[in-house]
Amino acid sequence: DIQMTQSPSSLSASVGDRVTITCRASQSISSYLNWYQQKPGKAPKLLIYAASSLQSGVPSRFSGSGSGTDFTLTISSLQPEDFATYYCQQSYSTPPSFGPGTKVDIK
Amino acid sequence: QVQLVQSGSELKKPGASVKVSCKASGYTFTSYAMNWVRQAPGQGLEWMGWINTNTGNPTYAQGFTGRFVFSLDTSVSTAYLQISSLKAEDTAVYYCATLEAATVTNHNWFDPWGQGTLVTVSS
Numbered sequence: 001d002i003q004m005t006q007s008p009s010s011l012s013a014s015v016g017d018r019v020t021i022t023c024r025a026s027q028s029i030s031s032y033l034n035w036y037q038q039k040p041g042k043a044p045k046l047l048i049y050a051a052s053s054l055q056s057g058v059p060s061r062f063s064g065s066g067s068g069t070d071f072t073l074t075i076s077s078l079q080p081e082d083f084a085t086y087y088c089q090q091s092y093s094t095p096p097s098f099g100p101g102t103k104v105d106i107k
Numbered sequence: 108q109v110q111l112v113q114s115g116s117e118l119k120k121p122g123a124s125v126k127v128s129c130k131a132s133g134y135t136f137t138s139y140a141m142n143w144v145r146q147a148p149g150q151g152l153e154w155m156g157w158i159n160t161n162t163g164n165p166t167y168a169q170g171f172t173g174r175f176v177f178s179l180d181t182s183v184s185t186a187y188l189q190i191s192s193l194k195a196e197d198t199a200v201y202y203c204a205t206l207e208a209a210t211v212t213n214h215n216w217f218d219p220w221g222q223g224t225l226v227t228v229s230s
Contacts, residue, residue, distance in 0.1 A: 031214070032213075032214060036152075043220035043221060044152065046219075087151065095168045098151055098152040101152075
C-alpha cells in the first residue's frame with residue numbers, strides 16, 4: 001500500500017499570507033494526487049485533482065503542483081474562509097490513501 | 108445539482124447493528140461507483156471500500172471485512188453501509204462519496220461527498 005505524509009501537520013497564518021503544504025508519497029504516483037479541504041463538522045471538499053487541475057468553483061488562489069512523490073498545495077493569499085484542514089489523497093493504486101492532514105489556523 | 112444525502116446520527120450499544128443510507132440525486136446513480144470513508148473522532152480519513160453501482164459487487168478494504176456490508180437499492184438511488192457487532196472503536200463519522208474519473212486518463216477523485224453520519228457506540 002502507498003503511504004502518504006504531509007508537512008507541516010499544522011500551521012498558523014494570517015489573512016493574506018501565502019501558504020504552502022507539502023505531500024509526499026511512499027512511491028511514485030505520477031500525477032495521481034488530489035487535495036481536499038475539510039472544515040469542522042463538514043465533509044471534505046475537492047479542491048485539486050490530478051495534482052494540478054482546479055475543481056470547478058474553487059477559487060484560483062488555490063493551486064497544486066508536483067509529480068512522482070512530491071506535491072504541493074499553495075494558497076496564494078489566505079482568506080478567512082480558508083482556515084481548515086487539508087488532506088492529500090493518492091489515486092494511483094488501490095487502496096486509495098489519504099495523508100494525515102494539515103490544519104491551517106489563524107495566527 | 109449532484110448531491111449525496113446521508114441518514115442522521117445514530118447512538119448504538121456495543122453488539123448492536125447500524126445501517127447508514129446515502130441517497131443520490133442529480134445524476135444517474137449507476138454511472139459512478141460509491142465509496143465509503145471513515146473518520147474517527149479527531150482523526151484523518153480512511154477508505155473503507157466501494158460498491159459497483161451497476162453490478163452491486165462490493166470491495167472491502169483491509170480492516171473492513173466481516174462486519175461491514177455495502178449494499179444498494181438502485182430503485183431509490185441509495186447506497187447503504189451496514190455495520191454489525193458494533194464496538195466502541197466503530198465510533199466515527201461515515202461518509203459516502205462518488206468516484207469521478209477523467210474520461211481520457213485514469214485519474215479519479217472523490218466528489219461529491221455526503222454530509223457524513225456520526226455513529227456513536229456506547230453502553
